[in-house]
Amino acid sequence: MTDIVLETRGLTKYYGGVQALEDANFILRAGEHVAVVGDNGAGKSTFVRQITGVEQRTAGQIFFDGRETNHAGPLEAREAGIETVFQTLALADDLDVPSNLFLGRELFKFRLGPFSWLDRKTMRERTLEALKTTAVKIPNVDNPIRNMSGGQRQCVAIARTAAFASKLVIMDEPTAALGVQETAQVENIIRGLKERGVPLVLVSHNLRQVIDLVDRIVVFRRGRIVASLNKGETDGNDIVSYITGVKGSEPAHG
């Protein structure tokens, strides 16, 4: 059982009276890449927000890295080793690439509370390294990312995740707003994570991408996990029928 990276038992989330997520049982093993698919409002993003500590669950348990966890916020989750690319890019547009990569985990020359002196040179060097290992091409990392294309910004966000990834990477719709080439770039980064053995939870609408990239596909419908399909044993039509409710009206284990 030690190869289980992430497990949720009975994970449930209400927003007021709305049941966004109900009794989600999910397991992710070491090195495994799992896609989370489902219609809009099926509970995919809610699921991610509970794991990453952005929101507090209503009920259920989360086990990460062998221990039950209760992350009070995304930073705590990140410190525990969960790196996330959020659907809304968590980037500061007016900062350059190194500042964004190291946002909230800056390196210092010396510490002096809020007036700690930043080690900008090292952060810049590490940024260039990180972009290199993830094969992301950013022509000038010293420009504010406001001036960059949507794809480049997404790549910065993903490079940040990939560069600091230690135990688990979560991506919420990483390619939703991207063009063909940019999507290919992001998919390459994901393959790189697979090679490095970093486990991944990928939330996506793109079934072609999902079947291409991951080992296993978990289908959400109306706040419940309705199917867990191994890549070799399923196809697009099969997944769609679970998403739309043609198949699998009984809850399943993810």
Next chain:
Amino acid sequence: MSQTNHGLGGLKYDPTKKSRASEWNVLAALVLIILVFEGLNRLNGTSFLFNMRDNVDTLFNQQRLDIIILQVSITGIIALGVTQVIILGGIDLSAGSVVGATAMITMSFAQTALVNGAPNPKAVFGDWAMDLPVIVPIAVGLVCGTIAGMINGLLVAYTKIPPFIATLGMMVSARGVARWWSNGQPVSFPTESYGELANGDVLGKLTFGLFSWDGQNPAVVFVALAVLFHLIMIYTLYGKRSYAIGSNEAAARMSGINVDRHKVLVYTIAGMLAAAASVLLTSKNLTAQAGMGVMYELDAIAMAVIGGISLSGGRGSIVGTVLGAGIFSVIISGFTSIQLDAYYQEMVKGAIIVGAVVLDQWRQKGRVRG
């Protein structure tokens, strides 16, 4: 021609093109405005910058420069704080009133017991508060500013009311404190050492007369603070967090920055800077009045906006504000030099502020397209 790369998605991207720092535009505008006023003055046979009187032996028009430098310094110190608040994505309307309240309270601890042999006619407290060491009123003043700024920050960070409203409340309340403090009476007759604060010649003393001119202290303090906060905004975590929060508060929060605590810190520093300006102002005038600092907050905001600080947060720099303060004061002084009526001055001042914001909007649109 510069080489263009095809970036992701086939988008053209010029790697050599780095957006030119807008500070250069502000500097160019400052030089241009000085030249315009110089030209307008020359038409009347006078000069804006230079000394035209034969009986005075200086190159520059010292009197005018002194006025400009004093205005840049005092209002500029406030603008340094306001700049940080705006970069954070907030606004501080309370600075002028904080100057007023701080002035009254500070001065009460800076009074001298005997004026021309008679007891101080404006004494607020009894003998215990007379002839205190100069550090006491300074400390009292900074504490006033700290409290006002901290209240602003706590309101903005923890009640989630818009900064405009929170600081508007402080603007009205602090002015009330200023009027209540001595029932609207001025507080006057400070100790000699307190009067020295703004009227002294600190560099002259430090350099044994090398850089000596009277009343330079506000300018020296302003430059020192500007350099300090320039370094802080660019090289420290404080600056990085301020820009990050002003740029994308949700992202800053998600990155683990304690946004609320940082906001309190920035507003507090802005309050302290307003108080510092107040201490220098009362020292310069040797008196404190309840109406001191009225509209200073708007002048300070104008300086920041003219200097390219974006009201939507995240963009701008201390250097920009220093140059903006220069432009602002040169324009005011320039209007006086061409004998433009004070009423027109205010009208034009308003137009300049609006114009600067419009420019900022255009710049933003340009960026989105690019």
